[in-house]
Amino acid sequence: MVLRSTLQIADVHWIRGAACAATTPPSLLIEVPHGATDTADFDALAAQLLSPLPDGLVDFFHVNTDVGAFELALATAQHRVASLTDSCVLIVRSRIPRTFIDCNRRIDEPPEAYRAGRVTPGLMPWVIAPADIVLLRERHAQYLAIVKAAADALSPTAGVLLLHSYAPRSVDVEVNLDVVKNIRAAYQPEVQLGWPVRPEFDVIGRDIDGHSHIPATLIDALRSSFGAFGWTVADSATYPLHPSTLAWDHVMQHPGRALCLEVRRDLLADPFDPFVQMRISTAQVDQIARPLAASLSAWGTADFL
16 A cells, blocks of 8 residues: 555655655654644534434534643654654654544444443444445444554554643543533533643553553653653543553554653643634744654664563
Protein backbone atom coordinates (compact mmCIF):
# COMPACT_ATOMS: atom_id res chain seq x y z
CA MET A 1 0.00 0.00 0.00
CA VAL A 2 1.29 3.48 -0.91
CA LEU A 3 1.38 5.70 2.14
CA ARG A 4 -0.39 8.94 1.29
CA SER A 5 -3.01 11.25 2.74
CA THR A 6 -6.62 10.29 2.04
CA LEU A 7 -9.30 12.98 2.15
CA GLN A 8 -11.49 12.81 5.28
CA ILE A 9 -9.63 9.67 6.40
CA ALA A 10 -6.02 10.48 7.32
CA ASP A 11 -3.20 12.95 6.78
CA VAL A 12 0.24 11.39 6.30
CA HIS A 13 3.37 13.48 6.90
CA TRP A 14 7.00 12.47 6.31
CA ILE A 15 9.43 14.60 8.34
CA ARG A 16 13.01 13.97 7.22
CA GLY A 17 16.27 15.23 8.66
CA ALA A 18 18.67 17.15 6.48
CA ALA A 19 20.95 14.11 6.07
CA CYS A 20 18.16 11.54 5.74
CA ALA A 21 17.97 9.68 2.44
CA ALA A 22 14.61 9.39 0.70
CA THR A 23 14.75 5.61 1.11
CA THR A 24 15.56 5.66 4.84
CA PRO A 25 12.73 4.03 6.82
CA PRO A 26 11.20 6.01 9.69
CA SER A 27 12.75 5.59 13.11
CA LEU A 28 9.60 6.96 14.76
CA LEU A 29 5.89 6.75 13.97
CA ILE A 30 3.64 9.30 15.66
CA GLU A 31 -0.03 8.40 15.43
CA VAL A 32 -2.77 10.90 16.30
CA PRO A 33 -5.94 8.77 16.20
CA HIS A 34 -8.16 11.60 17.48
CA GLY A 35 -6.70 14.19 15.12
CA ALA A 36 -10.00 15.44 13.64
CA THR A 37 -10.03 18.69 15.61
CA ASP A 38 -11.42 21.25 13.17
CA THR A 39 -15.11 22.12 13.13
CA ALA A 40 -14.92 21.45 9.37
CA ASP A 41 -14.03 17.80 10.12
CA PHE A 42 -17.25 17.43 12.08
CA ASP A 43 -19.42 19.33 9.62
CA ALA A 44 -18.19 17.40 6.58
CA LEU A 45 -18.96 13.99 8.05
CA ALA A 46 -22.19 15.01 9.81
CA ALA A 47 -23.55 16.25 6.47
CA GLN A 48 -23.11 12.76 4.99
CA LEU A 49 -24.98 10.90 7.72
CA LEU A 50 -28.65 9.96 7.76
CA SER A 51 -28.96 9.25 11.50
CA PRO A 52 -30.87 11.85 13.58
CA LEU A 53 -27.98 13.43 15.47
CA PRO A 54 -28.49 15.12 18.85
CA ASP A 55 -28.95 18.88 18.62
CA GLY A 56 -25.73 20.75 19.29
CA LEU A 57 -23.57 17.62 18.92
CA VAL A 58 -20.71 19.82 17.72
CA ASP A 59 -20.30 20.88 21.37
CA PHE A 60 -19.45 17.30 22.31
CA PHE A 61 -17.13 17.10 19.30
CA HIS A 62 -15.08 20.03 20.57
CA VAL A 63 -15.00 18.75 24.15
CA ASN A 64 -14.03 15.22 23.15
CA THR A 65 -11.41 15.66 20.41
CA ASP A 66 -7.64 15.78 20.99
CA VAL A 67 -6.99 19.47 20.47
CA GLY A 68 -3.33 20.32 19.89
CA ALA A 69 -2.15 16.72 19.58
CA PHE A 70 -1.30 17.01 15.89
CA GLU A 71 0.52 20.32 16.32
CA LEU A 72 2.56 18.74 19.12
CA ALA A 73 3.29 15.71 16.93
CA LEU A 74 4.59 17.93 14.13
CA ALA A 75 6.75 20.06 16.41
CA THR A 76 8.15 16.98 18.16
CA ALA A 77 9.04 15.40 14.82
CA GLN A 78 10.77 18.58 13.66
CA HIS A 79 12.86 18.80 16.83
CA ARG A 80 13.78 15.13 16.56
CA VAL A 81 15.07 15.32 12.98
CA ALA A 82 16.88 18.58 13.77
CA SER A 83 18.97 16.74 16.38
CA LEU A 84 19.11 13.40 14.54
CA THR A 85 19.64 14.67 11.01
CA ASP A 86 19.84 11.21 9.41
CA SER A 87 16.45 10.20 10.84
CA CYS A 88 12.89 10.29 9.53
CA VAL A 89 9.60 10.61 11.43
CA LEU A 90 6.27 9.48 10.01
CA ILE A 91 3.06 11.10 11.31
CA VAL A 92 -0.42 9.68 10.71
CA ARG A 93 -3.32 11.90 11.75
CA SER A 94 -6.91 10.70 11.67
CA ARG A 95 -9.45 13.09 10.14
CA ILE A 96 -12.43 10.95 11.20
CA PRO A 97 -14.24 12.57 14.16
CA ARG A 98 -14.48 10.26 17.12
CA THR A 99 -17.87 11.89 17.70
CA PHE A 100 -19.14 9.24 15.26
CA ILE A 101 -16.59 6.40 15.27
CA ASP A 102 -13.35 6.13 17.24
CA CYS A 103 -10.13 5.24 15.42
CA ASN A 104 -8.55 4.14 18.71
CA ARG A 105 -11.22 1.54 19.49
CA ARG A 106 -12.21 -1.98 18.63
CA ILE A 107 -15.66 -1.34 17.24
CA ASP A 108 -17.45 -4.50 18.36
CA GLU A 109 -16.45 -4.58 22.01
CA PRO A 110 -19.33 -4.95 24.52
CA PRO A 111 -20.17 -1.89 26.67
CA GLU A 112 -18.58 -3.43 29.74
CA ALA A 113 -15.22 -3.60 27.96
CA TYR A 114 -15.26 0.15 27.32
CA ARG A 115 -16.30 0.75 30.92
CA ALA A 116 -13.40 -1.38 32.15
CA GLY A 117 -11.04 0.68 30.03
CA ARG A 118 -12.67 3.92 31.22
CA VAL A 119 -13.13 5.00 27.60
CA THR A 120 -15.97 6.15 25.35
CA PRO A 121 -17.56 3.68 22.89
CA GLY A 122 -16.15 2.80 19.49
CA LEU A 123 -19.35 3.48 17.54
CA MET A 124 -21.48 6.21 19.09
CA PRO A 125 -25.09 5.44 20.10
CA TRP A 126 -26.60 8.16 17.90
CA VAL A 127 -25.31 6.42 14.77
CA ILE A 128 -28.28 4.20 13.94
CA ALA A 129 -28.90 4.37 10.17
CA PRO A 130 -27.56 1.18 8.51
CA ALA A 131 -25.95 3.18 5.70
CA ASP A 132 -24.12 5.35 8.27
CA ILE A 133 -22.78 2.29 10.07
CA VAL A 134 -21.47 0.87 6.79
CA LEU A 135 -19.86 4.21 5.84
CA LEU A 136 -18.19 4.71 9.21
CA ARG A 137 -16.93 1.14 9.43
CA GLU A 138 -15.43 1.48 5.96
CA ARG A 139 -13.64 4.68 6.92
CA HIS A 140 -12.45 3.16 10.18
CA ALA A 141 -11.02 0.20 8.24
CA GLN A 142 -9.35 2.53 5.73
CA TYR A 143 -7.69 4.46 8.52
CA LEU A 144 -6.45 1.31 10.23
CA ALA A 145 -5.01 0.08 6.91
CA ILE A 146 -3.01 3.31 6.63
CA VAL A 147 -1.73 2.94 10.19
CA LYS A 148 -0.75 -0.68 9.53
CA ALA A 149 1.13 0.33 6.38
CA ALA A 150 2.90 3.04 8.37
CA ALA A 151 3.91 0.56 11.07
CA ASP A 152 5.12 -1.87 8.39
CA ALA A 153 7.32 0.89 6.92
CA LEU A 154 9.24 1.38 10.16
CA SER A 155 12.84 0.38 10.68
CA PRO A 156 13.27 -2.73 12.87
CA THR A 157 14.29 -0.68 15.93
CA ALA A 158 11.82 2.19 15.44
CA GLY A 159 9.46 3.51 18.10
CA VAL A 160 5.78 4.37 18.08
CA LEU A 161 4.37 7.42 19.87
CA LEU A 162 0.58 7.47 20.29
CA LEU A 163 -0.19 11.10 21.04
CA HIS A 164 -3.39 12.34 22.70
CA SER A 165 -4.60 15.39 24.56
CA TYR A 166 -7.17 15.42 27.32
CA ALA A 167 -9.26 17.99 29.17
CA PRO A 168 -7.74 19.63 32.26
CA ARG A 169 -10.27 17.92 34.54
CA SER A 170 -11.73 14.41 34.67
CA VAL A 171 -15.31 15.23 33.71
CA ASP A 172 -17.58 12.22 34.16
CA VAL A 173 -20.33 12.34 31.54
CA GLU A 174 -22.50 9.49 30.29
CA VAL A 175 -22.23 9.14 26.52
CA ASN A 176 -25.84 8.62 25.45
CA LEU A 177 -28.47 10.47 23.42
CA ASP A 178 -28.46 13.21 26.07
CA VAL A 179 -24.70 13.73 25.81
CA VAL A 180 -24.96 17.39 24.77
CA LYS A 181 -27.16 18.25 27.75
CA ASN A 182 -24.89 16.18 29.98
CA ILE A 183 -21.68 17.85 28.83
CA ARG A 184 -23.09 21.36 29.06
CA ALA A 185 -24.25 20.69 32.61
CA ALA A 186 -20.86 19.23 33.55
CA TYR A 187 -19.08 22.37 32.33
CA GLN A 188 -21.23 24.83 34.23
CA PRO A 189 -18.74 26.94 36.24
CA GLU A 190 -20.08 25.88 39.63
CA VAL A 191 -19.90 22.20 38.57
CA GLN A 192 -16.70 22.20 36.52
CA LEU A 193 -14.49 23.24 39.44
CA GLY A 194 -15.60 20.16 41.36
CA TRP A 195 -14.07 17.70 38.87
CA PRO A 196 -10.57 16.36 39.70
CA VAL A 197 -7.62 18.10 38.04
CA ARG A 198 -5.61 15.81 35.77
CA PRO A 199 -1.80 15.61 35.69
CA GLU A 200 -0.10 17.62 32.95
CA PHE A 201 1.05 14.36 31.33
CA ASP A 202 -0.04 10.77 31.74
CA VAL A 203 1.81 7.80 30.28
CA ILE A 204 -0.85 5.18 29.50
CA GLY A 205 1.15 2.00 29.86
CA ARG A 206 -0.22 -0.11 32.72
CA ASP A 207 -2.86 -2.73 32.05
CA ILE A 208 -5.80 -3.32 34.40
CA ASP A 209 -3.65 -5.72 36.42
CA GLY A 210 -1.07 -2.98 37.02
CA HIS A 211 1.63 -4.44 34.77
CA SER A 212 3.63 -1.76 32.96
CA HIS A 213 4.43 -2.14 29.27
CA ILE A 214 6.52 1.06 29.05
CA PRO A 215 10.29 0.95 29.72
CA ALA A 216 11.13 2.70 32.98
CA THR A 217 14.01 4.46 31.19
CA LEU A 218 11.53 6.41 29.06
CA ILE A 219 9.25 7.36 31.95
CA ASP A 220 12.33 8.53 33.89
CA ALA A 221 13.49 10.59 30.91
CA LEU A 222 10.07 12.24 30.56
CA ARG A 223 9.92 13.03 34.26
CA SER A 224 13.38 14.53 34.17
CA SER A 225 12.63 16.66 31.10
CA PHE A 226 9.17 17.85 32.10
CA GLY A 227 9.97 18.13 35.79
CA ALA A 228 12.21 21.09 34.99
CA PHE A 229 9.00 23.01 34.15
CA GLY A 230 7.23 21.87 37.30
CA TRP A 231 5.05 19.46 35.34
CA THR A 232 3.91 16.07 36.58
CA VAL A 233 4.25 12.90 34.51
CA ALA A 234 1.81 10.32 35.84
CA ASP A 235 1.82 6.61 35.11
CA SER A 236 -1.65 5.45 33.96
CA ALA A 237 -3.38 7.64 36.53
CA THR A 238 -6.27 8.54 34.21
CA TYR A 239 -6.80 5.41 32.11
CA PRO A 240 -5.37 1.92 31.97
CA LEU A 241 -3.89 0.48 28.80
CA HIS A 242 -6.84 -1.68 27.75
CA PRO A 243 -7.50 -4.24 24.98
CA SER A 244 -10.64 -2.34 23.91
CA THR A 245 -8.32 0.33 22.49
CA LEU A 246 -6.10 -0.03 19.44
CA ALA A 247 -3.24 1.50 21.43
CA TRP A 248 -3.09 -1.93 23.07
CA ASP A 249 -2.24 -3.48 19.69
CA HIS A 250 0.64 -1.08 19.10
CA VAL A 251 2.11 -1.78 22.52
CA MET A 252 1.73 -5.54 22.13
CA GLN A 253 3.11 -5.57 18.57
CA HIS A 254 6.05 -3.30 19.44
CA PRO A 255 7.03 -4.50 22.92
CA GLY A 256 9.14 -1.96 24.74
CA ARG A 257 8.99 0.40 21.75
CA ALA A 258 5.53 2.02 21.97
CA LEU A 259 4.42 4.92 24.15
CA CYS A 260 0.87 6.22 24.62
CA LEU A 261 0.96 9.75 26.04
CA GLU A 262 -1.82 12.10 27.16
CA VAL A 263 -1.06 15.84 27.32
CA ARG A 264 -3.33 18.29 29.09
CA ARG A 265 -5.06 20.56 26.59
CA ASP A 266 -4.73 23.76 28.57
CA LEU A 267 -0.96 23.45 28.05
CA LEU A 268 -1.52 23.59 24.28
CA ALA A 269 -4.54 25.83 23.69
CA ASP A 270 -4.59 29.61 24.07
CA PRO A 271 -7.08 29.93 25.63
CA PHE A 272 -8.66 26.63 26.68
CA ASP A 273 -12.36 26.84 25.77
CA PRO A 274 -14.05 23.43 25.53
CA PHE A 275 -16.95 24.37 23.25
CA VAL A 276 -15.14 25.99 20.31
CA GLN A 277 -12.34 25.20 17.88
CA MET A 278 -9.42 26.27 20.02
CA ARG A 279 -6.43 28.31 18.96
CA ILE A 280 -3.23 26.32 19.49
CA SER A 281 -0.27 28.30 20.81
CA THR A 282 2.90 27.69 18.80
CA ALA A 283 5.05 28.81 21.72
CA GLN A 284 3.28 26.54 24.21
CA VAL A 285 3.48 23.58 21.84
CA ASP A 286 7.20 24.16 21.31
CA GLN A 287 7.80 24.33 25.04
CA ILE A 288 6.50 20.77 25.30
CA ALA A 289 7.87 19.44 22.00
CA ARG A 290 11.49 20.20 22.82
CA PRO A 291 11.71 18.13 26.03
CA LEU A 292 9.48 15.43 24.54
CA ALA A 293 11.76 15.02 21.52
CA ALA A 294 14.80 15.08 23.82
CA SER A 295 13.29 12.36 26.00
CA LEU A 296 12.62 10.14 22.99
CA SER A 297 16.17 10.70 21.76
CA ALA A 298 17.59 9.90 25.18
CA TRP A 299 15.66 6.65 25.16
CA GLY A 300 17.56 5.72 22.01
CA THR A 301 17.04 2.90 19.56
CA ALA A 302 18.83 0.40 21.77
CA ASP A 303 16.22 0.83 24.46
CA PHE A 304 13.43 0.01 22.03
CA LEU A 305 14.73 -3.55 21.77
